[in-house]
Amino acid sequence: MNALEIRNLTVDFGDFAIRDMNLDIKRGAVTGLVGRNGAGKSTLIKTIMRQQPAMGSILYDGKRFAEHEVEILSQTACVFDSPHFSLNVKIKVLKRAFAALYPKFNLQMFDELCAKFNLPQDKKINKFSIGMQRKLCIIIALCQSPELLILDEPTSGIDPVDRAEVVSLLQQFMLDENHTILFSTHITEDLDKIADYIVMMENGKILLDEDKITLTERYRLVSVGQMTDELKAVAIGVKENAFGYTFITDKPVEGEGIVTKVPTVEEIFVYLSNYSLG
């Protein structure tokens, strides 16, 4: 069963468009959404969250939104790239509001996580740093007890120690096999830790949609002093540096002076983006 089934999705802004996109987000898995700025990741997330007019169809756990509005919304939580609530209130006020409007809001978990991440509840949200606001958004989303968690750049602006804590929280969330995460990020290091599937976007199109293990097994990062015609034929996203050339390839390459290693998600992303841009 898919948590999300996106079919023939079209969002047209004139100068930028997502056209006829088809994508399945697997239930019980973490899907990492990567792409350069302006690739369409946030647009896709806003469309999934019904905040962007679009054409096509999106099924949520096999259900249509118009017929199961409340059920779908109560099972879905999203962290956008900026807080989606008034910043001019104290956390404790916000807590009361969420508790009143979300029947499954976990107050005990909220208090524990605020204490854990040093977020004083009697302080106004606009007094917090961007990183602290992001942590609060993630806590609020988790406390809604969702089944589908959608995160748009959730760890950007958060210091490395707290980022590791956030990733750990997401791993805990995924202990329930019915839970699903769609995770858009530039910090692909986080995806290396928790993603099961990688979706790569470029100019509103899906460049790649693969499970992470297959992806990292399929490609090799190659470093070589000289490019031969054979290597040029199999190289993807060639980069020149002071020591020679690097590229990724999905074909076996061997020979003298050729060093290969398993690439990280970030390396695959960078070289594939480089290749797609010609």
Add this chain to the structure above:
Amino acid sequence: MAYFAKLKYFRQLSDGASLNKPGNNRLIGYCVAYVVLIVHLITGIGESQAVLGYSIYSNTDISFISYFTVYLLSVTLTAPRLKELPLNYKTRSRYILANLYIVIAAFAILAMAVWITIYECLRAFYPVEYFSTQNSTYAVENIYPGINAYLVIFFRMIVVPACAIILSRLRGKKLWLGSIVFVICVIILAYMPVLVLDSMAGRGGIYQVANSNALFAIDILPLGWVYVVVYALLTVAVVVGSIAIVFKNEHPSEL
């Protein structure tokens, strides 16, 4: 109480930052245009004469304060956050409209209470006869409002901010068209008692305007009640329109 608490929490979760989005520059345009219009109506048509002559309490159109308040709140209540709440679109629309119409009703009732108190106290202390004895060429029949004028002022307190709900939900060409229609309607409704009803009564609109408060003339003109009926119908139409547009906007797409 629980319902009102939910309305408050619903409002608190709306995105205050949405007011700072670039699309809301038009609000400044509205402020300037509407204030200019009001100042023009007050100073240009009889009000200055009236202030110098007999008008004791200026008939300033303060409904624009309600208009801007409701416009800002209405824009805030289009916040994306509210579309994420586990509510169906009908409940969400009802919460939005309840928040807005509580503000509109509170402002209208407060303004009317202040107005009626002031006018009736003045009428008690300075009856029309008092002005009749003064040495002036101006007529004094319409120096104080009657029931018709009170009703129209009350309807105006409803219809003007209700227009703000509609305009806050329009985009692009529809917004421009809506804004133009709104301003034209404000002008027509402001001039109507003097240019139509007063003329029908054979007294000459300009004469009546210059005499005293234009709006209060509807209490001494034979067909003044027509103006009240028109205003009432218009108010009902705009309120229904505002409800319809919120429900239409909040309805989920077929995506």
